[in-house]
Amino acid sequence: MSKEVIILLEAIEIELRRQDAWLPMPPSVEAMASTTPFCMDTMAFSQWLQWIFVPRVQAIIDSGGSLPKGSNIKPYAEEALTIERLEREKLLLIIEQFDHLMR
Template identity: 50%
Template sequence: MSREQQVQQRLLAIETQLRQAGLWQTVAPTSEAFASTEPFCVDTMTPLQWLQWIFLPRMQALLDAGAPLPVSLAIAPYYEVWLEGETPERARLLHCLNEFDQLFESAN
């Protein structure tokens, strides 16, 4: 399986986990929220909004365009801090994010 196929598979796993946990939103944030210049849009979006509305679509766009993927990437640590409590949903989402990050650790 190619790296691109693995990334595609992991993106789908993250989306599936968000949906199963009831965290998937059907209404996008305001256009102003997307204009943020802060990392993770911390001033205008929740971390889960950023994941759904910024990160997943941008990674998918790179795949669709056949564009180079990031050389390194680590988003799981941000969510380890942000997601509070020890719940099965948190554990499953962090597992998906860690698996995604691992694709970029082995690329170096």
Template identity: 45%
Template sequence: MSRENQVLYRLQAIEQLLHDAGLWQSSAPPSEAFNSQEPFCVDTMAPLQWLQWIFLPRMHALLDAGSALPVKLAIAPYYEVALPEDMPERTELLRTLSLFDQLFEHDT
């Protein structure tokens, strides 16, 4: 399987988990929330909002355009800190994000 297909597969797994867990939002955050200059939009969005509304679309846009994928990427560490300890889906989401990050651990 090509690296692009692996990335797409993992993105779809993240999306499916968010849907299955009832964490997928049907309405986008206010437009001003997208203007943040902070990493992960920490000042304007909740962690799962950034994942759904910024990260996933940007990764899909890179794949759709045939653009170069990031060489290094690690989002799971942010979610280890950002997600509530008592969140029922936390363990599965962290596992899924870690599997995604593994695709970017080595130069391919």
């Protein structure tokens, strides 16, 4: 399963770069420290994907840890990506595939 997850993490990065939503600088330390789901109070969903989600999942894989069970990111992604005005279809498909793998 790790290989499939790595492919999906890479696909998220590729898609965010394609849409010029992959940022060169991270959000502030305060923004990164948010305890609100998806850091929705301090950053855009695409930032959360880039700076929180992708690195955390990658760190779990790199350390040989267990991936989370029962991921359900897609419902929030549908709403958040509309607000960000990003092209949703490809990102939602990738996120849906991640959610499915984690079941």
